[in-house]
């Protein structure tokens with residue numbers, strides 16, 4: 450049996466396919482805007498949108514890791530430029546973001562994700578550690594986790610050391626008793642290694658790893674290999 454106490458999980462592309470999720474959420478958002486704020490949708494789909502996004506990021510540099518905030522602000526400016534008053538633009542942006550966020554959390558879990566999380570949560574403390582804005586409760590997997598740390602919470606993103614030290618502090622577990630699991634060699638594996646944690650690379654697509662700093666402690670190709678891989682650390 451391993452001496453691991455804490456298992457931290459990347460979410461996007463580790464527990465579900467993020468591209469499929471975002472594409473569907475974006476479709477839902479556009480359908481809602483087409484119905485409710487068609488002129489704002491024209492702006493949202495035009496070249497102006499990238500200018501608006503740049504302005505929002507420049508205006509709120511300290512919130513650049515808060516993807517939900519940024520998206521809501523972009524929507525607000527699209528609404529306002531379409532002619533809505535500030536108050537109506539803000540209300541419409543909130544509503545539109547909520548439509549997007551329902552889709553963002555309507556994830557199709559990878560095979561065995563739920564049963565593996567259930568099994569691991571019986572033996573270890575589980576925390577989510579994500580650069581994205583998915584919400585584990587709304588994604589239906591909150592029951593398996595003791596908590597979640599996101600880039601929006603920390604004001605940094607993996608592989609930044611602060612992400613890893615924050616989740617270790619929050620869980621109250623030392624780096625030497627913790628393992629991070631993720632699909633991304635730099636964000637997840639390099640980041641965990643630099644924090645002194647062990648790391649397991651979820652190499653879902655059978656990629657080749659390089660050596661050196663982003664060498665994982667172990668590697669799995671399917672989620673159901675995780676319980677044994679963690680026990681063997």
Ligand SMILES: [Mg+2]
Pocket residue numbers: 459460461462463631632633
């Ligand atoms: Mg990922």
